[in-house]
Amino acid sequence: MAAQKEKESLIKIENMSLEYGESINSTLALKNINLEINKGEFICVLGPSGCGKSSLLKCIAGYVNPTSGKVLMQGKEVDGPDWHRGVVFQSPTLYPWMTVNENVEFGPKMRDLPKAEIEDIREYFLEEVNLSGFGENYTFELSGGMKQRVAIARVLANYPQVVLMDEPFGALDALTRENMQNLIRNIWEENNTTIFFITHDVDEALLLANRVVVMSKQPGEIIRIFNVDFTDQIFKKGTKEVIYNDDYFKVKNEIMDIIHSQID
Structure with missing residues (x-):
C-alpha cells in the first residue's frame, strides 16, 4: 500500500511512562515507551496480561x-479525547435507546x-460492516458480533485519523471472530484506515x-517490533493458507517465546 511506503507520521510517542496512584502505593504501568504510528498502518500490540496494553491505548486516545x-498527534500534544482518534472497546459501547442508524449517525450529527x-456516510459504513437493512433495529435486538459491527461503523462514520481497538473481538465466538477479522482487514484495505489494535x-x-x-510484563516496555x-x-492469494507456511510459524514461535519468557 502506497501510504505505508511514504511513512507519513501520524502519532509519535516519546519517552512515555505512566504511573497509577501516588508515592508508596504507586504502580508503574508503562516505562519509557517510544513508538511511531504512520498513516495507513495496521499495528497490533501483544504482551502478557497486565502489561499495560490498554493503558497505552488510553494514553493515545487521550x-x-x-x-x-x-503523545503527539501530527506534532501536537494529545491532551484529551478527540474524534480524530476513534475507540472500539471489547464490549460495544452503543446507545441502547437508539436504533442502529441513530448510533452510526451520532458522530456526524454532533x-x-x-x-x-x-x-450517505451511514449507508456507506453499514454496507461496509454488512449491516444494510438493519438500520431500524435497536441494538439490544442484535447478536454480539452484530453489535460490534455497529460499534465499528459508528467509529468509522467520524472518519477518524486513527482507530484504536482494545481487544474488540475478544468476547466473540471463534467463527464470528474470524468473520470480524476478515471484515476489519478489508475495511482497512479499502479505506486506508490507520489502526492500532490490542490483542492477546x-x-x-x-x-x-x-x-x-x-x-x-509490568511495567510495560516495548521489547520488540516485527514487520x-x-x-x-x-x-494476494485470497485465502488464509499463509498460516501454514514456514515463515509464519517462525515468527509466531519467536513471539510466543518472548511472551512466555515474560510470564513468571
Missing part, C-alpha cells in the same frame, strides 16, 4: 495523561454535517497487522 513523556451527507491472540495479530509490537506481511499475502 483518556489518560502520561506521567512523563508525551459535527453538524448536512443531513444528506450524514445519510498471536494469530490474530499476525493475520491483521503489518507491524506487531510485543510488550514486556510482517502475512496480511498482504492473504490479499
